[in-house]
């Protein structure tokens with residue numbers, strides 16, 4: 001059965017290495033006959049900061065409590081509703097981004113902050129049971145900066161907050177694809193990386 005994949009892309013330059021990976025992903029999904037929707041966060045001019053304007057029905061005379069607002073006030077802004085509708089549509093969600101200061105780019109963190117709401121109702125409707133994974137690029141080489149045996153240098157540990165968020169939404173993560181040492185690569189290396197991206201897309205698990 002064909003898949004419905006939401007790609008959330010967080011890179012300011014469409015012609016970057018990440019952008020080239022995005023092209024491979026889209027092309028491979030089309031080849032496979034899968035459907036996709038794209039959230040190109042920079043391209044969309046995504047607002048990343050949470051503020052009171054995100055909750056149009058929140059009383060203006062009340063102290064703004066983001067957590068309370070997220071639980072009780074569910075009139076969202078059109079940009080957030082559009083993302084939530086994409087999540088409802090998708091059976092698979094794929095995040096594509098470079099590692100910045102051992103973390104997500106701020107624009108992507110802001111996507112989670114604004115699109116994910118803390119209510120059970122919302123989680124059940126939008127993300128529960130959906131397959132989810134990441135494609136992440138890192139400038140530093142594994143030898144320089146990363147070590148799976150050292151918690152402070154293990155990429156899975158560094159990104160554990162995002163996996164914890166998936167767990168909270170009862171999503172089904174599958175093994176992410178990490179590229180180390182992309183700061184200095186040859187065109188042959190890029191070709192090999194693109195082939196890995198295609199393999200990764202070929203092997204998206206089926207949804208149940």
Ligand SMILES: Cc1cc2nc3c(=O)[nH]c(=O)nc-3n(C[C@H](O)[C@H](O)[C@H](O)COP(=O)(O)O)c2cc1C
Nearest residue numbers: 016017018019098099100101102137138139140182
């Ligand atoms: C603000 C910023 C922070 C970065 N932090 C890290 C980092 O923590 N670890 C790392 O390996 N590379 C880091 N890098 C390098 C990027 O991961 C690297 O440039 C990117 O993955 C390359 O992909 P691109 O060509 O698509 O931008 C950082 C780059 C920037 C701009």
